[in-house]
Amino acid sequence: MRALYTAATGMNARQIQLENIANNLANSTTTGYKKTRETFADLIYQQVGGSPAGDPMQLGSGTRVASLSRDFRSGNVIVTSNPTDLMIDGEGFFAVETPNGETMYTRDGHFRIDLEGNLTTQDGYIVQPGFQIPEGGTLMIGSDGSVSALLQTENGSESVSLGQFEMARFPNPEALMAAGRNYFRATTAAGEAELVQPQTGGAGTVIQYALEGANVDVAEELINMISAQRSYELSSKVIQTADEMMQIAASLKR
Amino acid sequence: MKDIYTTLSGSLAAWHHVEMVSNNVANMNTSGFREARMAFSTDGQMARPDGIFYNSADGALIVDDNPTHLALRGDGFFSMANGSYSRDGNFHVDLAGNLVNSDGIAVLNDQNQPILMRPGESISVSPDGVIIGSSSGQVGKLGLVSLTNATPVGGTAWTGTPAPALTAEVIQGALEHANADPLRGMVELIEASRIFEAQEKVIRTSDEMRARLNRIA
Secondary structure, three states: OHHHHHHHHHHHHHHHHHHHHHHHHHOOOOOOOOOEEEEEEEOOEEEEEEOOOOOEEEEEOOEEEEEEEEOOOOOOEEEOOOOOEEEEEOOOEEEEEOOOOOEEEEOOOEOEEOOOOEEEOOOOOEEOOOOEOOOOOEEEEOOOOEEEEEEEEOOEEEEEEEEEOOEEEOOOHHHOEEEEOOEEEOOOOOOOOEEEOOOOOOOOEEEEOEEEOOOOOHHHHHHHHHHHHHHHHHHHHHHHHHHHHHHHHHHOOO | OHHHHHHHHHHHHHHHHHHHHHHHHHOOOOOOOOOEEEEEEEEOOEEEEEEEEEOOOOOOEEEOOOOOEEEEEOOOEEEEOOOOEEOOOEOEEOOOOEEEOOOOOEEEEOOOOEOEOOOOOOEEEOOOOEEEEOOOEEEEEEOEEEEEEEEEEEOOEEEEEEEEOOOOEEEEOEEEOOOOOHHHHHHHHHHHHHHHHHHHHHHHHHHHHHHHHHHHO
16 A cells, blocks of 8 residues: 555645746746745655565655745846836845835835835835935936935936945845745744845845846746656556556455 | 465565555655665565665756755765765755755765855855855865665665765756656556566466365365
8 A cells, every 4th residue: 555655745746846836937927036946855764574685675655845945046137218127136135114014025126106205116115224216306226226316407417315225135045935926024044134235245236227037947847847747647657556456456355 | 375375475575566666756856866676586486575775876967057956976975964864965055054955954074064154155066075165265075975785764865884985076056866767667567567467366376276176175
């Protein structure tokens, strides 16, 4: 009977793999999306006897999903013509504050300016540390993260400084919790967010008029999908064979 | 009626064989997994499994350019902090800065100490296992061992008697695919089920002969 359960763990693992691939593919055009990759490990081994020479004979009991880890490598640059489209070229995150005061983190720099002039995410979460853009001003962001607004005045144009971007960095970003809609929540395992100036400690620079595409490689996902499907099929063949053998065994007694 | 029991041991061996293949197939996507193979022997009349051995051929390289993913070529295992050894180089840096596997177990250097990374630092790993940090210089050298009597214990871990690895080579930015061969798995399944079927025929024939004998008497 063990063969049935062992093969079933294989089918289960392939199913989780497929679900993960489906999510990566579904988000292949989501700004700032980071793909997740599943890893597997074998289960415990049981001794079923020994050879005449006394060597133990061990049978494995299948596989399990060891982790679903997020790959935080950068996605492709998508150039836009929108001054509030920002991209981080580096490892940092934008810190944003929700209406109930919670700080979340995102790689999605597709921002907008709300009615009060605040720079916010599409959901209206305020980009930290908070920038107020004067009416009629054009947002300008330096590669060092300095934020200013260009205002048209009677005698030409004038630049007004609005502050400085701070990037959030985590000791272990892979342990961040995905909260959906491109946001991440800090966790104990991810560590305390460290706010640093752009261009320091690998946080990267802020690029204006650009968005970060998803880092999903569609071809890679499709190959993984084929592999998962075939592997699922093979495990089902094992179940079929074990079942046939049990039928034979049962037919012995008439 | 020795023949029935002789046959039974053959059936059991075929059954264990299927169970073994089942584990190989289930772990076809487990990186660093090594395929189990069964050796059969006959002592007198009994066909019995003579133990399981493991295919030590290198699995295919899956290149993913992730700098903390390491693949081994040749005879070698990574030393892990829980005293086990592993071929699975699916590593990442944990909160404390240690290089760890998917289960959070630290990889050891050649001094049997965890390998401490500096946050945000990029690393390069040479084929002989020396890890160089982009700003801090040499971070350590992987404690690679060669195992005799290697036995899997699950969680991609192995036990065995370690000795310094002489021929192992580390490849950065890649994982070693399981070396289980699906085609071989399917052939083994067919083989085992046919052997099982044949044993069944022997048991049945022997049973019929006994029934006939009973009628004569």
